Amino acid sequence: MISLSQTWMDGLLVMLMLTNLILLGASRLGHGIRLIAIQGALLGALPILGGQHGWTARMLFLAVITIGLKAVVFPWFLHRALRAGEARREDNPFVGHTASVLAGLVMLTVATCLSARLPTVGAGHSMLVMPVALFMILTGPFLITSRRKALSQILGYVVLENGMYAFGLVMLQDVPALVELGILLDAFVALFVMGAAVHQINREFDHMDADQLDSLKG
Amino acid sequence: MKLLSLIHPFLALLLAPLLLGVINRVKAVFAGRRGQPLLQAYYDIWKLLGKGAVYSRTTTWVFRAGPVIGLTAVISALMVLPFAGQSGVISFSCDFVVMAYLLGLARFFTIAAALDTGSSFEGMGASREAQFSALAEPALLLGLAALAVQSSSLSLSDIFTQLNLQAWMKVGPAILLVAAAMAVVLLAENSRIPVDDPNTHLELTMIHEVMVLDHGGPDFAYILYGAALKLWLFAALLVNVLMPVQASNVPVNFAVALTGMFVAAIGVGVVESIMARLRLLKVPQLLVGAAVLSTLALVLLLR
Numbered sequence: 001m002i003s004l005s006q007t008w009m010d011g012l013l014v015m016l017m018l019t020n021l022i023l024l025g026a027s028r029l030g031h032g033i034r035l036i037a038i039q040g041a042l043l044g045a046l047p048i049l050g051g052q053h054g055w056t057a058r059m060l061f062l063a064v065i066t067i068g069l070k071a072v073v074f075p076w077f078l079h080r081a082l083r084a085g086e087a088r089r090e091d092n093p094f095v096g097h098t099a100s101v102l103a104g105l106v107m108l109t110v111a112t113c114l115s116a117r118l119p120t121v122g123a124g125h126s127m128l129v130m131p132v133a134l135f136m137i138l139t140g141p142f143l144i145t146s147r148r149k150a151l152s153q154i155l156g157y158v159v160l161e162n163g164m165y166a167f168g169l170v171m172l173q174d175v176p177a178l179v180e181l182g183i184l185l186d187a188f189v190a191l192f193v194m195g196a197a198v199h200q201i202n203r204e205f206d207h208m209d210a211d212q213l214d215s216l217k218g
Numbered sequence: 219m220k221l222l223s224l225i226h227p228f229l230a231l232l233l234a235p236l237l238l239g240v241i242n243r244v245k246a247v248f249a250g251r252r253g254q255p256l257l258q259a260y261y262d263i264w265k266l267l268g269k270g271a272v273y274s275r276t277t278t279w280v281f282r283a284g285p286v287i288g289l290t291a292v293i294s295a296l297m298v299l300p301f302a303g304q305s306g307v308i309s310f311s312c313d314f315v316v317m318a319y320l321l322g323l324a325r326f327f328t329i330a331a332a333l334d335t336g337s338s339f340e341g342m343g344a345s346r347e348a349q350f351s352a353l354a355e356p357a358l359l360l361g362l363a364a365l366a367v368q369s370s371s372l373s374l375s376d377i378f379t380q381l382n383l384q385a386w387m388k389v390g391p392a393i394l395l396v397a398a399a400m401a402v403v404l405l406a407e408n409s410r411i412p413v414d415d416p417n418t419h420l421e422l423t424m425i426h427e428v429m430v431l432d433h434g435g436p437d438f439a440y441i442l443y444g445a446a447l448k449l450w451l452f453a454a455l456l457v458n459v460l461m462p463v464q465a466s467n468v469p470v471n472f473a474v475a476l477t478g479m480f481v482a483a484i485g486v487g488v489v490e491s492i493m494a495r496l497r498l499l500k501v502p503q504l505l506v507g508a509a510v511l512s513t514l515a516l517v518l519l520l521r
Contacts, residue, residue: 007390014391014518021510025503098506105513112517127521 009049013128016042016166017108020139020159024100028089032155033078040070043162046129047169062180066165069184074158077195081151084199095146104139111135129169136163150198150210154191161187222468226301229476230454231293234446235259237453237483244487259446266439274432276336284331285433285440291324292447298374301454302475303463305375312372314362318355321407321451324444325351332429343428346498350413350425353505354406360512361396361403365459367519368392378458386462395515397459402508404452404486406501408445411490413501453482 019039026032044067047059082088095103111134118130140160144153165183205212239256246253255261273281298306298313306313329347332340366372368389369380386393406413409426418424430441457478463471496504 007387010389011391014395014514017514021514025507098503101506101510105510108514109517112521116521128518131521 009046010128012042012046012049013132016132017135020136021101021104021108023155023159024104024139024143025097027091027097029082029149029151030079030088032090032152033075033082036078036155036158037071037075039159039162040074041067043165044070046166065181065184069188070158070162073188074191077191078151078154081154081195081198081202084202090147090149090152093147093152100142100146103142107138107142108135111138129166133163133166133169136160136166139163148209148211150194150201153210154194154198157194158187158191220304223300223304223307225472226299226304226454227293227296227307229301229472230296230447230450233476233479234450235263235443237449237479238446240480240483241487241490244484245491248488248491259442263439263442266434266442267436269435271435271437274335277334277432280327281331281334281432282437284327284334285437285444287327288324289440289444289447291320291327292444292451295320295324296447296451299451299454300375300378300458302468302471303379304468304471305379309373309375314366314372314374314377315359317374318359318362321448322351322355324448328429328441331433335432337432340429340431343425346425347429350406350501350505353502353509354403357399357505357508357512358403358407360509360516361399364392364396364512364516364519367516381459382462389519392515392518393459395511395518397456399508399511399515400452400456400459401485402504402511404449404456404482405489406505406508407452408449408486410486412493412496412504415495449483450479453479453486456482 016039019035019042023032023035023039026035044063048063093100108131112131115130115134136159140156140158140163143156143159147153147156168180168183236256236259238259239254242258243253243256295317297308298317300306300309325347329344332344332347362374362377365377365381368385369377371377371380381393405411409416414425414427416427418427426445430438433441454475457475461474461478463474
C-alpha cells in the first residue's frame with residue numbers, strides 16, 4: 001500500500017542521494033559545507049515523515065536536536081575553519097570531480113545490490129532507506145581518502161556519520177533517546193576537535209593539505 | 219495505425235517554428251525589448267526558400283546531402299513519438315533507440331557537411347558537437363530506459379501511455395529525475411544557452427551555428443526548419459514525461475499537451491534570459507550530471 005507519507009519519504013531519500021552525488025562533484029569548499037547542512041536538515045526530517053504511529057514528543061525533540069546540530073552548528077564550525085584558511089576550493093583532488101561522481105554511481109549501485117541481500121528489519125520504512133544509508137557510509141570514506149584538503153576530509157567524516165545515523169534508523173526501530181543523544185554528542189565533539197585541528201594546521205603551515213603533513217618542516 | 223495519431227506530426231510540422239518565436243519573445247520581454255514577430259522563423263524560412271544556393275568548389279555531394287538528410291531524419295524521428303495520449307504514427311518494439319539514432323544520423327550528416335567545407339573553424343564546431351552529443355546520448359537513452367523499465371514495455375507509445383497518475387504516485391521521484399535529465403538534454407541538443415548560445419555568430423565558443431555557416435538559401439531553410447522540429451521533438455518528450463494524460467476526451471488532451479509545449483518553450487526562454495552560458499570546460503560536467511540523474515532513476519526503478 002502506498003501512502004502519501006511514503007511518497008514524501010521517497011522524495012526526501014532521493015534528495016539525500018542527490019546531495020551526496022553533488023557533494024562528490026563539488027569543488028568549492030563553501031558549497032560543500034552548504035550541502036552538508038542541507039543533508040543534515042533532510043536527515044533530521046526523515047524520522048518525522050517516516051513515523052508510523054503519529055508524532056511523539058521524543059521524536060520531535062530528537063529531530064529538533066539533530067537538525068540543530070547537523071544543519072546549523074556543524075556548518076557553522078566548518079565555516080569558521082574555512083574562513084581561517086586561505087584555501088577556498090579543492091583544486092586538485094586525488095580523484096577528479098567528474099570521476100568522483102561516476103565513482104559515486106558505482107557506490108550507489110553497490111549499495112543498492114547489497115541492501116537487496118540484507119534482511120530489512122525496519123519493515124514499514126521506505127525500501128530506499130537502506131540503500132541511501134549504505135551509499136552514505138561508502139561515500140564518507142571515499143571522500144576522506146580521495147581529497148587533499150583537511151576540510152573536505154571532515155566533510156567525508158560527517159557524511160559517514162550521517163550514513164550511520166540513517167542506518168540506525170532502519171535497523172533499530174526504537175533506539176533509546178539517550179543512546180541517540182550520546183552518538184550526536186560524540187559526533188559533535190569529534191567535529192569540534194577536527195575544526196580546531198584544521199585551524200591549528202592552517203596557522204602552522206599556511207595550508208591545509210593533509211597529504212603534505214608527512215614532510216617535516218624546518 | 220489510427221487516424222488520430224496523424225494529428226501530432228501535422229501539428230509539429232505546422233507549429234514547430236512558432237516555438238522559436240515564443241522563446242525569442244520571452245527573451246525580448248526579459249530584456250525590455252519589443253522583440254521580433256512571433257512568426258519570424260516562418261518568414262526566415264520562406265525568404266531562404268526563395269533564394270538560390272551557392273556552393274563552394276571544394277565541397278562534394280556530402281555538403282549538399284547534409285541538410286536534406288538532417289531534415290528527413292528528424293521528421294522520421296517525429297513519427298515514432300506519441301503525443302497527447304495518442305500513439306505514434308509508427309510504433310514497434312525498441313523504437314526509442316531508433317528515434318535516438320535517427321537524431322544521431324541527422325547529427326552525423328550535419329557534422330560531415332561541416333567537415334566537407336574544409337574550413338578549420340567549422341571543423342572546430344563539428345568536434346565540439348560530436349563531443350557534447352556523445353555525452354548527451356547516455357543521458358537520453360538511460361532516461362528512456364528507466365521509463366521503459368517503469369512501464370515494462372519497449373515502445374515509446376506504450377511507455378508513455380503507462381506513465382499515468384498511478385505511476386507518479388508510486389515512483390514519482392524517479393520520474394522527476396528523468397524529467398530533469400530530459401530538460402538538460404533538451405537544452406544541450408538544441409544548442410540553447412547553458413551549453414551554446416543560438417544568437418552568437420562568429421564567436422570562438424559557439425557550436426551549432428559554426429557548423430552551418432557555409433550553408434545558404436534552401437539548404438539553410440532546411441536546417442532552420444529541422445532545428446525547430448528537433449526542438450519540438452525534445453519538448454514533446456519532456457511534456458510526455460511531465461504531463462500524464464488521463465482524460466479520454468481527445469480535444470482536451472491535445473489542448474493540454476499543446477499548452478505544455480508552449481510552457482516548455484517559455485521555460486527555455488526564461489532559462490536563456492536568466493542564465494549565462496557555461497564555460498566550455500563545464501559543459502561536459504553538466505551533461506555527465508544529466509546522465510547521472512538518468513542512471514539514478516534507472517537504479518531506483520530496477521531495484
